[in-house]
Amino acid sequence: TQLLEQSPQFLSIQEGENLTVYCNSSSVFSSLQWYRQEPGEGPVLLVTVVTGGEVKKLKRLTFQFGDARKDSSLHITAAQPGDTGLYLCAGGKAGANNLFFGTGTRLTVIP
Template sequence: TQLLEQSPQFLSIQEGENLTVYCNSSSVFSSLQWYRQEPGEGPVLLVTVVTGGEVKKLKRLTFQFGDARKDSSLHITAAQTGDTGLYLCAGTDSGTYKYIFGTGTRLKVLA
């Protein structure tokens, strides 16, 4: 069974702090997406990473795809209360072509 493990599972920080969320697998992914999901809504795509070692920035969010395309990280600089939500990684396993979601990281940023 392919798994995308995210850590930490829960994270509560003060506004202004930095944080990193990790997404790890034993499988190689042809691409990996990061989503944010608000309660009662569907996942909203933040970014897609494709190439091993790729780094993408989206304002205060920095996404990195591991060199071996088995892991990824999301770093948020100077977190704001509006960053609160469930962060999901998801990707296409390059061997099976199955699209799977990570276990999720629930972030709460306190004012």
């Protein structure tokens, strides 16, 4: 089992604040994907990172893949209520078809 631990598990912040969500594993992954899941819906892909040390920005969201490809972080600047949701990291292995999902971070942004 490839365990991906996310922290924090729950996060409640005020609108306008910054936050960082972490995704850690003892395993090396060929890629790391971040998804966001709304209640009653399936996960929706936000970004894929594949190179150790890679940083990708998506508007106010910044994603980083660790140098050793074992961990990743998601940083949100000036959070908005629309950012509320469950954030999931998922690791892929070279040659494999399945993704290993993290434990999830449930974010609530209070107006």
